[in-house]
Amino acid sequence: MISSRIPAREGEGERAVAVIDLETFEEMANRLYDEIPPALLEGLNGGILISQEARQDDPDLPDVYILGEYIDDPYGLGNYIVLYYGSFCQVLKDEPAEVWEDELWETMLHELRHHIELRAGVYDLELEDLRQLEEFRRQLGLGSREDAGDDPADRWDEEDLDEWDEPEEPEEPGEPGEEEVPRRGRESGRR
Secondary structure, three states: OEEEEEOOOOOOOOOOOOOOOHHHHHHHHHHHHOOOOHHHHOOOOOEEEEEOOOEOOOOOOOOEEEEEEEEEEOOOOEEEEEEEHHHHHHHHOOOOHHHHHHHHHHHHHHHHHHHHHHHHOOOHHHHHHHHHHHHHHHHOOOOOOOOOOOOHHHHOOHHHHHHOOOOOOOOOOOOOOOOOEEOOOEEEEOO
16 A cells, blocks of 8 residues: 655745646555555565655756656665656646556556566666666767766666675664665656
8 A cells, every 4th residue: 555645845846737636646556556466565565655746866857757766775664666746747747647547557567667676686677767868868969977977887787786686784873875775766758
């Protein structure tokens, strides 16, 4: 079940007016959640949360929003998915309810795939997401993040991913590295 909602951050930019209000979005997400086979939800001990935030990841791509994100936090909060209602509002705005539901279902399945791949030690979707962002940048003539000094390959090299099984345990509580490990989420450009 979709367990709770995360409020929008203070000072967040203007919101798009949406056909689907937050309460309807939550009801839709709960109904879709009930359709997911329980075996796919194993280990998703933090559940699925809904944030009111419109989330963006790359300041060079102002029309690209993160619709959902899989978070792996091995240090306490567990594994969970965040769905960004504000991002859905920005991308879908006045689209009919059926479009919202289709996009929400696709996003939930996308984030579940991140969860399943992490459990299996496979990172194919992670790399697909990075390639998609690079394609958005290329289409806008921005070049790659590598050109800007931020090469995704530095963070997610295929060879590193093959060798990475578990995150390293911090030496002492409070050490750097005790933070959530977000997985790339499902991005969508404004339509």
